[in-house]
Amino acid sequence: MTSQLHRDLPERLNGPRSTAGWQDVCGVDEVPVDRGVAALVDGVAVAVFRLSPSEVGGAEEWYAVSHVDPATGAPVMARGLVGSTADEPPVPTVASPLHKQRYDLRTGRCLDDGTLALVVHEVEVVIDAETDRGARVRVRPGA
Amino acid sequence: MSAPAHRVVVVGNGMVGQRFVDELLARRSDDGRPFELTVLGAESLPAYDRVALSSYFDGAEVKDLTIADPAAMVEAGVDLRLGTEVVAIDRAARTVALADGSAVDYDHLVLATGSDPFVPPIPGADRPGCFEYRTIDDLVAIEAWARGGDRRTGVVVGGGLLGLEAANALRHLGLATHVVEMADRLMPQQLDVPASAMLHRWVADLDVHCHLGFATETIVGTDDALDAPVAGLVRAGGELLPADIVVFSAGVRPRHGLAAAAGLAIGERGGVIVDDRCLTSDPDISAVGEVACHAGRVYGLVGPGYAMAAVVAARVRGEDARFEGADTSTKLKLLGVDVASFGTPSVHDDRVEFTDPATGVHRRVSLSGGRVTGGVLIGDLSNYDALHAMSTGAMESAEVPRLVVPAALTDGVGVALELPDGAQLCSCNNVTRGACRSAVADGARTMADLTAATAAGTGCGGCVPDLAKLLRSELDALGIESKRSLCAHFDVTRQELFDLIRFHRHRSWRSVVEAHGRGRGCEICRPAVASILASLGNGHVLDGDQAGLQDTNDHVLANMQRNGTYSVVPRVPGGEITPDQLIALGEIARDFDLYTKITGAQRIDLFGARLDQLPAIWARVVAAGMESGHAYGKALRTVKSCVGDTWCRYGVQDSVTMAIEIERRYRGLRAPHKLKGAVSGCTRECAEAQSKDFGVIATEAGWNLYLCGNGGRTPRHAQLFAVDLDDEQLITYLDRFLMFYVRTADRLERTAPWFESLEGGMDYLRSVIIDDALGICDELEADMARHIERYRCEWTETLDDPDRLKYFVEFVNAPEQHSTPVWITERDQRIPAR
Numbered sequence: 002m003t004s005q006l007h008r009d010l011p012e013r014l015n016g017p018r019s020t021a022g023w024q025d026v027c028g029v030d031e032v033p034v035d036r037g038v039a040a041l042v043d044g045v046a047v048a049v050f051r052l053s054p055s056e057v058g059g060a061e062e063w064y065a066v067s068h069v070d071p072a073t074g075a076p077v078m079a080r081g082l083v084g085s086t087a088d089e090p091p092v093p094t095v096a097s098p099l100h101k102q103r104y105d106l107r108t109g110r111c112l113d114d115g116t117l118a119l120v121v122h123e124v125e126v127v128i129d130a131e132t133d134r135g136a137r138v139r140v141r142p143g144a
Numbered sequence: 145m146s147a148p149a150h151r152v153v154v155v156g157n158g159m160v161g162q163r164f165v166d167e168l169l170a171r172r173s174d175d176g177r178p179f180e181l182t183v184l185g186a187e188s189l190p191a192y193d194r195v196a197l198s199s200y201f202d203g204a205e206v207k208d209l210t211i212a213d214p215a216a217m218v219e220a221g222v223d224l225r226l227g228t229e230v231v232a233i234d235r236a237a238r239t240v241a242l243a244d245g246s247a248v249d250y251d252h253l254v255l256a257t258g259s260d261p262f263v264p265p266i267p268g269a270d271r272p273g274c275f276e277y278r279t280i281d282d283l284v285a286i287e288a289w290a291r292g293g294d295r296r297t298g299v300v301v302g303g304g305l306l307g308l309e310a311a312n313a314l315r316h317l318g319l320a321t322h323v324v325e326m327a328d329r330l331m332p333q334q335l336d337v338p339a340s341a342m343l344h345r346w347v348a349d350l351d352v353h354c355h356l357g358f359a360t361e362t363i364v365g366t367d368d369a370l371d372a373p374v375a376g377l378v379r380a381g382g383e384l385l386p387a388d389i390v391v392f393s394a395g396v397r398p399r400h401g402l403a404a405a406a407g408l409a410i411g412e413r414g415g416v417i418v419d420d421r422c423l424t425s426d427p428d429i430s431a432v433g434e435v436a437c438h439a440g441r442v443y444g445l446v447g448p449g450y451a452m453a454a455v456v457a458a459r460v461r462g463e464d465a466r467f468e469g470a471d472t473s474t475k476l477k478l479l480g481v482d483v484a485s486f487g488t489p490s491v492h493d494d495r496v497e498f499t500d501p502a503t504g505v506h507r508r509v510s511l512s513g514g515r516v517t518g519g520v521l522i523g524d525l526s527n528y529d530a531l532h533a534m535s536t537g538a539m540e541s542a543e544v545p546r547l548v549v550p551a552a553l554t555d556g557v558g559v560a561l562e563l564p565d566g567a568q569l570c571s572c573n574n575v576t577r578g579a580c581r582s583a584v585a586d587g588a589r590t591m592a593d594l595t596a597a598t599a600a601g602t603g604c605g606g607c608v609p610d611l612a613k614l615l616r617s618e619l620d621a622l623g624i625e626s627k628r629s630l631c632a633h634f635d636v637t638r639q640e641l642f643d644l645i646r647f648h649r650h651r652s653w654r655s656v657v658e659a660h661g662r663g664r665g666c667e668i669c670r671p672a673v674a675s676i677l678a679s680l681g682n683g684h685v686l687d688g689d690q691a692g693l694q695d696t697n698d699h700v701l702a703n704m705q706r707n708g709t710y711s712v713v714p715r716v717p718g719g720e721i722t723p724d725q726l727i728a729l730g731e732i733a734r735d736f737d738l739y740t741k742i743t744g745a746q747r748i749d750l751f752g753a754r755l756d757q758l759p760a761i762w763a764r765v766v767a768a769g770m771e772s773g774h775a776y777g778k779a780l781r782t783v784k785s786c787v788g789d790t791w792c793r794y795g796v797q798d799s800v801t802m803a804i805e806i807e808r809r810y811r812g813l814r815a816p817h818k819l820k821g822a823v824s825g826c827t828r829e830c831a832e833a834q835s836k837d838f839g840v841i842a843t844e845a846g847w848n849l850y851l852c853g854n855g856g857r858t859p860r861h862a863q864l865f866a867v868d869l870d871d872e873q874l875i876t877y878l879d880r881f882l883m884f885y886v887r888t889a890d891r892l893e894r895t896a897p898w899f900e901s902l903e904g905g906m907d908y909l910r911s912v913i914i915d916d917a918l919g920i921c922d923e924l925e926a927d928m929a930r931h932i933e934r935y936r937c938e939w940t941e942t943l944d945d946p947d948r949l950k951y952f953v954e955f956v957n958a959p960e961q962h963s964t965p966v967w968i969t970e971r972d973q974r975i976p977a978r
Contacts, residue, residue: 084665094667
């Protein structure tokens with residue numbers, strides 16, 4: 002049922018590995034803390050998450066995964082709730098907003114259903130000194 | 145013959161002065177000595193919670209901090225005079241003179257004047273931009289100054305408990321925050337050097353810069369004029385610390401001026417000297433709280449003040465009561481760091497210490513002759529209760545080295561020490577574990593029962609988690625099933641968390657998780673906290689850090705459908721809709737090609753809207769005079785009605801009007817689960833009220849109220865709660881019922897399973913809601929009144945605010961693009977591909 006619901010995005014996600022490099026996506030302040038946003042990178046819908054530090058004094062964590070929910074084919078993952086598991090150390094997660102399956106944001110592995118996984122993309126925060134646009138988020142699409 | 149009324153006058157309406165009034169009124173009895181009570185408060189505000197002052201900058205409002213209810217006091221016959229300054233006491237005439245020249249007679253005078261902040265005599269300390277930190281007026285002034293110009297750096301003078309609280313306030317204002325302390329360590333009164341060093345690391349992690357051994361020589365201005373605004377502090381030796389705002393929080397001094405001028409005995413280091421009955425050197429005058437000096441000691445904590453207030457209140461009623469000193473142990477979160485200090489150790493005592501720099505934990509316990517004398521814990525408070533009980537002698541000292549190691553590291557090889565009944569549990573109200581266990585044995589089953597029976601947990605609220613733990617273990621011992629913790633990030637149940645958030649007046653996720661949880665939360669606790677914050681009337685659900693907590697549907701105020709598009713459900717109160725509104729909805733649906741269906745709740749659902757279309761659609765819905773239906777939230781959905789006696793030949797009451805009134809009253813109320821209601825105009829029950837969370841059925845004489853039913857997967861019939869209610873009774877009971885449910889149910893627990901878990905069933909529910917058996921009906925009604933007063937249509941407010949509208953874009957880097965669901969047409973409407 003995956004690919005009938007949406008015309009374009011799922012096929013693109015399943016397409017060949019992108020050879021493109023890093024792509025500027027948005028400013029850091031455009032991503033609310035502990036929330037995600039969706040972005041189009043090389044025509045692929047990517048969900049970018051910004052997580053508050055997992056402990057006092059730690060650094061914020063950034064993750065990027067595919068925006069399409071593997072269980073339904075709907076482009077909704079950026080609107081899922083983030084969190085962490087009770088493990089030590091905790092696993093950063095996002096839960097699908099449709100049926101609540103949780104995914105490990107680092108690996109894309111689904112914690113509730115071994116047949117499902119998200120594609121993981123690289124993400125980083127850089128200071129754009131040239132254009133004076135401040136801290137920017139950029140993504141390099143994965144496989 | 146009855147005695148003439150005893151005229152009692154209280155000077156001061158702070159926390160302790162108010163506690164005295166509450167104690168006196170709460171235990172008033174007909175056979176006790178009659179009295180007339182006059183309260184004279186210098187501040188224009190009624191008593192408020194000074195301990196929680198810094199929460200003012202974390203979103204709390206003045207009324208959130210207020211602990212007195214002036215209207216109730218006046219109704220109880222109290223002559224309450226705020227903004228009234230007492231200038232002198234005439235002990236011979238037994239009168240107090242007021243600033244306006246008038247006088248008030250007393251038979252007994254109670255001094256509860258508290259203390260003044262101590263401002264060190266530093267040249268320049270009176271410059272504009274220099275503030276004290278003691279009253280709400282101070283906070284208003286600090287905020288106005290901080291926001292009144294380009295102010296970036298704030299300096300707190302004083303590294304004690306209050307100073308660090310003030311630093312937290314400056315942090316909340318977004319200032320770069322510094323603390324200067326004359327001593328060589330933070331919290332010099334409570335902590336030794338290693339403990340302070342550990343606290344220092346935690347505080348530094350929060351970007352609060354501490355300068356120790358910093359003696360301020362002078363405070364300089366932006367220019368040489370004496371009244372130039374503050375520019376910085378000069379340290380003895382010459383170094384300049386720049387500052388745009390300076391807050392003095394270097395301790396307090398008893399405000400005993402009135403008493404001293406009247407010739408009452410004053411302690412060597414200040415404070416009005418009192419005996420064990422809290423009487424001053426004049427037997428017609430008592431003193432309580434921070435102005436009193438008992439056995440050479442002035443207490444700066446609210447707990448001992450409350451104990452003194454109770455002693456004097458008992459005496460005024462004609463009973464005998466004694467204050468025999470108080471425990472000054474403290475256990476608190478300071479800037480998010482757990483800190484406890486207890487007992488009165490001496491430097492000559494033996495010590496057992498544990499320090500782990502990696503986790504920021506430092507624990508030290510002092511012993512003398514093998515007995516625990518006191519200690520300090522930073523970063524980990526495990527075993528506090530046992531160690532504290534050993535220091536007071538309530539428990540024999542044993543296994544101390546093992547107890548000093550954090551519980552998490554002993555791996556349960558632990559210490560199975562049973563705390564004795566004499567161990568203190570709530571220090572604000574001096575309630576022992578034994579008293580709490582007795583309350584459970586006497587029938588307390590919930591936290592609300594337990595706090596109503598013992599008053600434990602109603603002060604600072606810091607003991608609520610321990611109280612919850614005790615309740616659970618006692619219930620387990622009795623074989624009664626109790627509710628479990630919320631998730632891995634919170635050890636308390638939803639109900640306990642609700643009580644904690646309510647007591648501490650938390651306004652943000654950050655403060656809730658810092659104080660009561662750990663980590664960044666998960667998909668269980670984050671929406672649960674969002675729901676509790678919303679139930680308690682904390683503003684728009686997309687404001688502050690609440691936006692990040694909302695479930696997907698709440699976050700965009702619409703219901704996500706299986707293809708990622710959304711549905712739109714405007715509120716149609718009672719199912720009554722005008723032709724113009726129907727036409728408007730039809731036109732909106734046509735223009736955006738939305739699938740249209742009548743819902744089971746007498747509303748109209750429009751399906752297939754893209755995220756980026758939601759604001760445009762809602763702008764038109766709002767323009768047509770409709771508002772959010774909260775179909776996306778765990779909240780009140782609809783109150784269904786039949787047409788009642790307006791049209792129906794069988795109707796006996798106006799069910800439509802009542803349904804609309806009820807729906808408007810509770811619209812937007814966030815709850816553990818969705819809530820539905822209905823009103824039928826006669827016993828034919830066309831509105832199906834008996835299948836709702838609350839159902840109202842008209843009778844010839846009024847309304848019958850049914851509670852705790854639902855449809856859905858497991859249908860339940862609602863049960864009859866009360867009969868033949870008038871309109872006002874009906875609304876009062878509904879207010880109390882709904883808030884009681886919101887407060888005590890587990891997350892995602894509908895009213896029917898919640899009701900089944902209430903021991904005592906409908907009789908119990910009636911005793912709580914009709915007879916006020918828990919003494920919480922005032923609170924329930926006040927919480928509901930607050931919800932009603934603060935209700936705003938979430939969509940109307942969202943459309944007015946660019947910050948909230950920014951969430952309604954599908955791709956952050958390509959706002960004009962959107963994903964393309966596959967649609968098909970069925971029966972002339974657009975639906976997702978199958």
